[in-house]
Amino acid sequence: MKRTITIIVVVIVVLAAIGYVLNNNKKKAQETTDFIAKGSGSVAVKAANVERKEIDLDFTVNGTFAPNQELNFSAENSGRVSKIYVEEGSRVSKGTILARIDAEILDTDRETAEATYQNAVRDLQRYESSFATGGVTQQQLDQARLNAQNAKLRLQQQQKKLNDANIRSSINGIVNKKMIEVGAVVAPGTQLFELVDVSKLKLKVNVNENQVANLKIGDAVQILSSVFPDEKFSGKVTFIAAKADETLNFPIEVEVTNNVKNSLRAGMYGTAVFKFPKQAPAILIPRTSFAGSVSSNEVYVLNKEKNIAELRKVISGRILGENVEILDGLKEGETVITSGQINLSEGTPVTVIK
CATH class of the missing domain: 2.40.30.170 (Efflux pump adaptor protein, beta barrel domain)
Structure with missing residues (x-):
């Protein structure tokens, strides 16, 4: 019980000490602020002359x-690679055959599609003759035309697959990678070559x-x-x-x-x-001259006769590295304060540190 009371007392004493220190620091800070606000002393600042300088945008x-172009060729059909015509580092032109996939199965599919198409065409011719004599209905004739059209599309599809057995380059470039070998079995989507x-x-x-x-x-x-x-x-x-x-x-x-x-x-x-065309000279001041940020468009100007800071509104232009273009509000020969603005207000006495 006594130990618990002792710990509580120690904690209370520590908290009281921390509160005293914080309160004391607050009073000192307030005294400093009041001292500056009353003008009883000067604030040390740094300053820079307002000058008209040439602008370099380079x-x-x-x-x-x-x-500029980079392509990864992938297989569109299944099959076994029968020939490869290029090696890594080979220069190729658009249309160059890079490799060939065994087209035996594709040939068979294409021949089957051709036979189906020819049968559909003959059927359509018979239906058209019969329709002229009233042997078939319009619906049967339309169905025959649809069958012939579908057979033609399947033939074109098989012919395209057969043509795709030859892998051709679609750009001028260099074979950067070859990812297949003769005898390899590929499926649709298998990576074949990388061209750049x-x-x-x-x-x-x-x-x-x-x-x-x-x-x-x-x-x-x-x-x-x-x-x-x-x-x-x-x-x-x-x-x-x-x-x-x-x-x-x-x-x-x-x-x-x-x-x-x-x-x-x-x-x-x-x-x-x-590189950019030569720009007309403009009034530039350091970026640190602004009270707050550049968007505030406020700077402190040094009144050299009274050695006081005067807050002035300006219109800023382009930000050029560490400098900012001033479109209006300042003249050549004036002096702007570049540091210490946090302690300034209108009319605060200042001392310029050189």
């Missing part, structure tokens, strides 16, 4: 090259909101590669994301024309150099 970003086209590539990069605002589809871009530092490649913007990703950056795609030797390969790193 920037560079790094990314990775991806093939590197005559043109896509350089995928991410840009921030300030950079994306100056881009548009079709802009010319200079491309550099650390692997080939003496070669220059050209590209153009082909895609600009309408929505930022999780990092609040915007994915951009630049189409790049490879050289004659196709030196660039998918997966390599590249640098996109975005």
